[in-house]
Amino acid sequence: MARGTTTMEVRADGVAVITISNPPVNALSLDVIASLQRNYTEALSRNDIKAIVLTGAKGRFCGGFDISAFGKKPKNEKPGSMSIDFLTDIVEDAHKPSVAAIDGIALGGGLELAMVCHARISTPSAQLGLPELQLGIIPGLGGTQRLPRLVGLPKAIEMMLMSKTIKGMGAQELGLVDAVTSANELVNAACSWALEIVEKKKPWFRSLHRTDKLPDLAEVKDVLKFARVQAKMKGANVQHPIVCIDVIEEGIVSGPRAGLMKETLSGKMLEQSQTSKSLRHFFFAQRATSKIPNITNMGLTARKIKKAAIIGGGLMGSGIATILILNNFSVVLKEVNEEFLSTGINRIKANLQSFVKKGQLAIEDYKKKLSLLCGVLDYEQFRDTDVVIEAVIEDMFLKQQIFSDLEKYCHHNCIFATNTSTIDLNIIGEKTASQDRIVGAHFFSPAHVMPLLEIVCTHHTSSQVIVDLLDLAKKIQKTPIVVGNCTGFAVNRMFFPYAQAACFLVDHGLDVYHTDHVITQFGMPMGPFRLADLVGFGVAIATRKQYYQSYPGRCYKSMILQILVEDNRTGESSRKGFYVYDNKRKASRDPDLGKYIEKSRNMAGVMQDPKLMKLTDNDIVEMIFFPVVNEACRVLDEGIALKASDLDVASIMGMGFPSYRGGLMFWADSLGAKYVYDRLDAWSKDYGEFFRPCEYLAVRARQGVSLAAKVDGVKSRL
Numbered sequence: 206m207a208r209g210t211t212t213m214e215v216r217a218d219g220v221a222v223i224t225i226s227n228p229p230v231n232a233l234s235l236d237v238i239a240s241l242q243r244n245y246t247e248a249l250s251r252n253d254i255k256a257i258v259l260t261g262a263k264g265r266f267c268g269g270f271d272i273s274a275f276g277k278k279p280k281n282e283k284p285g286s287m288s289i290d291f292l293t294d295i296v297e298d299a300h301k302p303s304v305a306a307i308d309g310i311a312l313g314g315g316l317e318l319a320m321v322c323h324a325r326i327s328t329p330s331a332q333l334g335l336p337e338l339q340l341g342i343i344p345g346l347g348g349t350q351r352l353p354r355l356v357g358l359p360k361a362i363e364m365m366l367m368s369k370t371i372k373g374m375g376a377q378e379l380g381l382v383d384a385v386t387s388a389n390e391l392v393n394a395a396c397s398w399a400l401e402i403v404e405k406k407k408p409w410f411r412s413l414h415r416t417d418k419l420p421d422l423a424e425v426k427d428v429l430k431f432a433r434v435q436a437k438m439k440g441a442n443v444q445h446p447i448v449c450i451d452v453i454e455e456g457i458v459s460g461p462r463a464g465l466m467k468e469t470l471s472g473k474m475l476e477q478s479q480t481s482k483s484l485r486h487f488f489f490a491q492r493a494t495s496k497i498p499n500i501t502n503m504g505l506t507a508r509k510i511k512k513a514a515i516i517g518g519g520l521m522g523s524g525i526a527t528i529l530i531l532n533n534f535s536v537v538l539k540e541v542n543e544e545f546l547s548t549g550i551n552r553i554k555a556n557l558q559s560f561v562k563k564g565q566l567a568i569e570d571y572k573k574k575l576s577l578l579c580g581v582l583d584y585e586q587f588r589d590t591d592v593v594i595e596a597v598i599e600d601m602f603l604k605q606q607i608f609s610d611l612e613k614y615c616h617h618n619c620i621f622a623t624n625t626s627t628i629d630l631n632i633i634g635e636k637t638a639s640q641d642r643i644v645g646a647h648f649f650s651p652a653h654v655m656p657l658l659e660i661v662c663t664h665h666t667s668s669q670v671i672v673d674l675l676d677l678a679k680k681i682q683k684t685p686i687v688v689g690n691c692t693g694f695a696v697n698r699m700f701f702p703y704a705q706a707a708c709f710l711v712d713h714g715l716d717v718y719h720t721d722h723v724i725t726q727f728g729m730p731m732g733p734f735r736l737a738d739l740v741g742f743g744v745a746i747a748t749r750k751q752y753y754q755s756y757p758g759r760c761y762k763s764m765i766l767q768i769l770v771e772d773n774r775t776g777e778s779s780r781k782g783f784y785v786y787d788n789k790r791k792a793s794r795d796p797d798l799g800k801y802i803e804k805s806r807n808m809a810g811v812m813q814d815p816k817l818m819k820l821t822d823n824d825i826v827e828m829i830f831f832p833v834v835n836e837a838c839r840v841l842d843e844g845i846a847l848k849a850s851d852l853d854v855a856s857i858m859g860m861g862f863p864s865y866r867g868g869l870m871f872w873a874d875s876l877g878a879k880y881v882y883d884r885l886d887a888w889s890k891d892y893g894e895f896f897r898p899c900e901y902l903a904v905r906a907r908q909g910v911s912l913a914a915k916v917d918g919v920k921s922r923l
């Protein structure tokens with residue numbers, strides 16, 4: 206079935222309006238491209254047509270090339286057939302002018318189409334950008350050549366390398382669009398502009414050949430040299446930003462047509478890269494997390510949430526309150542006394558101020574957001590709340606009492622959410638008759654920054670509550686994953702072996718700092734030991750007891766944290782942990798750490814292992830992450846998570862796993878289930894149960910299928 210099309214309407218004034226129509230974002234599918242080529246060929250051949258206006262249906266110009274079509278292009282496609290032969294030689298060099306009428310979005314190939322046109326008219330709020338590098342590719346329809354010629358080299362590099370979009374209003378100031386008008390006037394304005402080009406009342410610009418915005422070669426070299434340094438710093442493990450810079454340079458040094466050809470050939474290469482396959486997987490995986498079979502496809506409509514209540518103004522509670530008021534929800538924050546309440550409100554103010562400092566919140570909006578917050582010491586103001594999120598200390602009895610109280614004050618449809626990260630939701634709701642509306646809303650610290658929200662369901666949680674929370678997640682710009690109820694839920698559970706594996710290696714002789722370095726080089730934001738310092742050893746020691754109880758026999762119990770805590774080293778907050786910290790919290794290696802490690806080895810009864818001390822960097826990565834993959838397989842096997850791609854999203858957005866590797870399971874699949882199984886199996890023979898591969902993994906290794914493959918018999922817990 207055709208995926209989208211273009212239509213052409215020839216107006217009495219002789220302008221042919223070609224409209225891209227491929228809901229929901231008017232992506233350039235192969236069908237749309239074919240239809241566009243047919244309509245353009247006809248428009249250029251007809252004598253009754255003087256000019257062309259290109260626009261998009263339903264208030265959106267074009268969201269770019271159809272990302273799902275990568276790898277599906279015709280095998281015999283001649284390199285540059287679209288970008289050079291059609292867009293440049295037919296459209297841009299045509300004897301009839303084209304004007305783009307942009308509303309909503311003009312992204313990627315969409316903006317590239319618009320830049321081929323001889324002028325661009327936009328609505329003020331339209332979003333324009335070239336986000337291709339977020340997909341591990343580069344603009345492939347002339348964007349690397351035309352954008353620098355329209356907005357200047359520095360701005361073009363910023364937009365492409367940072368995937369930065371700009372609004373129509375700002376685009377006009379930059380010269381990317383020629384005029385801004387309302388949506389109602391847009392097409393008429395574009396038609397008038399096109400006719401004035403015909404009548405020589407407006408300039409007929411071919412962006413590819415403009416040079417007025419390009420600096421001289423010496424300055425070009427300087428700008429690109431700086432860009433390369435930045436690109437290498439920001440993305441040591443990926444090549445496409447540097448390729449983008451090289452393509453831009455080719456077009457300036459050797460001419461735009463040479464640039465177009467290099468762009469085409471480089472784009473073809475990058476499209477095949479594992480990085481691009483990983484990032485394209487992540488793009489769709491993120492959007493798939495809110496599709497829950499038998500829940501979101503049952504016709505339920507999310508109930509409107511206007512007012513929320515947060516219980517507990519600590520680090521998490523204040524973060525959650527912050528993200529809610531930032532997104533215009535009215536919030537009641539309850540604490541147990543004035544002092545704690547004031548501290549919580551001050552935390553929220555500080556959070557808002559940090560957004561102002563980052564330019565993500567206008568100073569004039571600061572007071573408006575704060576006015577949405579009301580601090581209370583009792584439940585009186587809970588009577589008209591639509592959702593309550595409990596974020597108090599991890600004390601089961603306290604939580605049970607809170608939910609019992611909530612039943613007395615809140616209306617019967619109010620959602621009862623808990624931000625607990627370790628306590629069984631069934632136990633929390635035990636003293637209520639509201640199990641159907643009890644749900645986990647597990648935010649990741651800091652809650653107003655981390656993009657992931659784990660929605661944890663018991664067997665009693667109603668589908669309506671899940672649909673409501675999914676809608677709330679979207680409204681507060683969180684990516685949700687819906688998971689079942691177990692110790693650690695999905696994210697913390699699959700990652701509990703991460704720190705334990707790192708401690709195992711260090712107990713057996715590996716160096717803490719080398720291990721952290723290797724894991725950072727792999728792409729994590731920091732190594733496991735630096736992360737332990739950041740989180741604090743108290744949290745780690747408290748939570749690991751839960752895992753020892755729930756998953757006995759497959760935990761590695763190191764004594765290193767205990768030994769450090771006994772010497773008042775509890776991590777970054779005490780200025781000493783695995784690292785030592787100066788008063789600016791800069792971490793440095795600690796020459797005294799060895800004595801603690803030695804003591805840990807002795808208490809664990811392990812010796813330095815010559816084999817482990819000779820591990821390659823790749824071995825270290827695999828010995829730390831394969832146990833995590835193994836536990837993630839168990840999370841899937843028990844139906845705690847619905848699909849492997851949800852765990853990819855969770856690993857990236859909850860733990861900082863590198864997105865350019867596609868997420869934990871996509872990365873493991875790139876190595877192969879059998880390879881992962883064999884490595885774990887070999888280690889388990891030498892080092893015990895901690896590494897023993899689970900049945901889910903064994904089945905897929907035997908069958909030669911991916912970890913994402915469904916097999917019969919797995920019952921969802923959702």
Ligand SMILES: CCCCCCCCCCCCC[C@H](O)CC(=O)SCCNC(=O)CCNC(=O)[C@H](O)C(C)(C)COP(=O)(O)OP(=O)(O)OC[C@H]1O[C@@H](n2cnc3c(N)ncnc32)[C@H](O)[C@@H]1OP(=O)(O)O
Binds near residue numbers: 493
């Ligand atoms: C005739 C034969 C010719 C053969 C030769 C052809 C040669 C062509 C060579 C091409 C070379 C490359 C050209 C170009 O430079 C490369 C690109 O354009 S890559 C894509 C660039 N665009 C983007 O990255 C934008 C991605 N999308 C977004 O940022 C957002 O979706 C949005 C557009 C801002 C909208 O956001 P929201 O409103 O929140 O909606 P969602 O994000 O949830 O999306 C809704 C829905 O749409 C799907 N979708 C969105 N964008 C695309 C896309 N570009 N391609 C495919 N699908 C897209 C998204 O997955 C959602 O789907 P759903 O979950 O609802 O199923």
